[in-house]
Amino acid sequence: MIKINVNTMPKYDVLIGKNLLENTANFIKEVGLTGKVLVITDKTVDKLYSKVVIDNLQANGFDVFKYVIKGGEKSKSGKDYLKILEFLAKNQFTRSDFLIALGGGVVGDLTGFVASTYLRGIPFVQIPTTILAFADSSVGGKTAINLKAGKNLAGAFYQPKLVICDVSTAKTLPKEEYANGMAEVIKYGMLFDKDFIKSLLNENDLESAIAKSVEWKKKVVESDEKDNAERQLLNFGHTLGHAIEKESGFKISHGSAVAIGMRIITQKAVNKGLCDMNCLGLLDALLTKYNLPTKTDIKIEKLVNTTLIDKKRKGDYITIVMPKELGVCKLEKMPIEEWKDFILKDEN
Numbered sequence: 001m002i003k004i005n006v007n008t009m010p011k012y013d014v015l016i017g018k019n020l021l022e023n024t025a026n027f028i029k030e031v032g033l034t035g036k037v038l039v040i041t042d043k044t045v046d047k048l049y050s051k052v053v054i055d056n057l058q059a060n061g062f063d064v065f066k067y068v069i070k071g072g073e074k075s076k077s078g079k080d081y082l083k084i085l086e087f088l089a090k091n092q093f094t095r096s097d098f099l100i101a102l103g104g105g106v107v108g109d110l111t112g113f114v115a116s117t118y119l120r121g122i123p124f125v126q127i128p129t130t131i132l133a134f135a136d137s138s139v140g141g142k143t144a145i146n147l148k149a150g151k152n153l154a155g156a157f158y159q160p161k162l163v164i165c166d167v168s169t170a171k172t173l174p175k176e177e178y179a180n181g182m183a184e185v186i187k188y189g190m191l192f193d194k195d196f197i198k199s200l201l202n203e204n205d206l207e208s209a210i211a212k213s214v215e216w217k218k219k220v221v222e223s224d225e226k227d228n229a230e231r232q233l234l235n236f237g238h239t240l241g242h243a244i245e246k247e248s249g250f251k252i253s254h255g256s257a258v259a260i261g262m263r264i265i266t267q268k269a270v271n272k273g274l275c276d277m278n279c280l281g282l283l284d285a286l287l288t289k290y291n292l293p294t295k296t297d298i299k300i301e302k303l304v305n306t307t308l309i310d311k312k313r314k315g316d317y318i319t320i321v322m323p324k325e326l327g328v329c330k331l332e333k334m335p336i337e338e339w340k341d342f343i344l345k346d347e348n
């Protein structure tokens, strides 16, 4: 098992290994949590992994309650959020009790937001079960629900007490969900680590790929916990990616959209002599290896226009994560017109 300490306020450990679920109670006791716990999960994960977690908690003296959401992005809603708060109040949960998020990023974001606000904050533990949640959403303390006007518009920065990444749970993931998460893993390599990105092409050790991703996320989060500066690097491929998701009517998944987004911006940067050619070759090879797309039929003009209503736009500027060489990207604040030219000029 690999243990990574995230030194935020407060600090916590991320445990990464195989078959960790059957030891959940021990790990949780080690961080000083006892008493009553609500395990929040979704329908799919409930069938697969609730029993092993709950049996182990009960055998170790925890008083366990369970709450199952339907799952999917629609469950990250105000309605589900309030229902869980009411459930906690009805069952007299106090500040000395805690929550467990057992599932992917949807369960994690929703549970974290409940934890951050119930009684003005109770502890919670993340037990991620998707690649995206291992490598990205379970670490860093961003919690959120969606509003009608858009994704993640209500939320809080609220760190978990502990993260338990049991990578064995990845074996039941549908192929597309596996690929989706790998887009984020590839992103860390492109952003920060030449050796790691190269290793992803030849090695298939999920545990070490997740550990590397978490190491990088930890570094970024520690230096910019509240997302004011360096943490924005994690948006590599996401400005175009969000536009692709939106313009496809959310038929193209987040991971696929980010993959295409990374590919477009890297190609443009290479074409303009701003980025080393190797980046594009390796990115293409990795996207192919991990069953991710490299292009979309959606018109590029449409995508650029959609990026202009992105959260990352501030006034007449937009901040773009620009690839430079393998393992190196930079934040660039661009005037809107320059951004449009950057993407569209060699299309004419």
Ligand SMILES: NC(=O)c1ccc[n+]([C@@H]2O[C@H](COP(=O)([O-])OP(=O)(O)OC[C@H]3O[C@@H](n4cnc5c(N)ncnc54)[C@H](O)[C@@H]3O)[C@@H](O)[C@H]2O)c1
Binding pocket: 042, 043, 044, 045, 048, 071, 072, 073, 076, 103, 104, 105, 106, 107, 109, 129, 130, 131, 132, 133, 136, 137, 138, 139, 140, 141, 142, 143, 151, 152, 169, 170, 171, 172, 173, 174, 177, 180
């Ligand atoms: N907080 C953050 O920093 C952060 C970062 C990135 C993304 N996110 C959020 O994460 C969410 C996406 O997370 P996700 O991709 O994990 O999606 P998800 O939670 O919807 O999970 C994807 C699907 O996989 C199923 N599933 C989960 N684990 C499984 C397993 N082990 N075996 C079989 N099926 C399993 C789920 O039931 C679901 O149907 C989005 O809401 C996004 O906004 C948050």
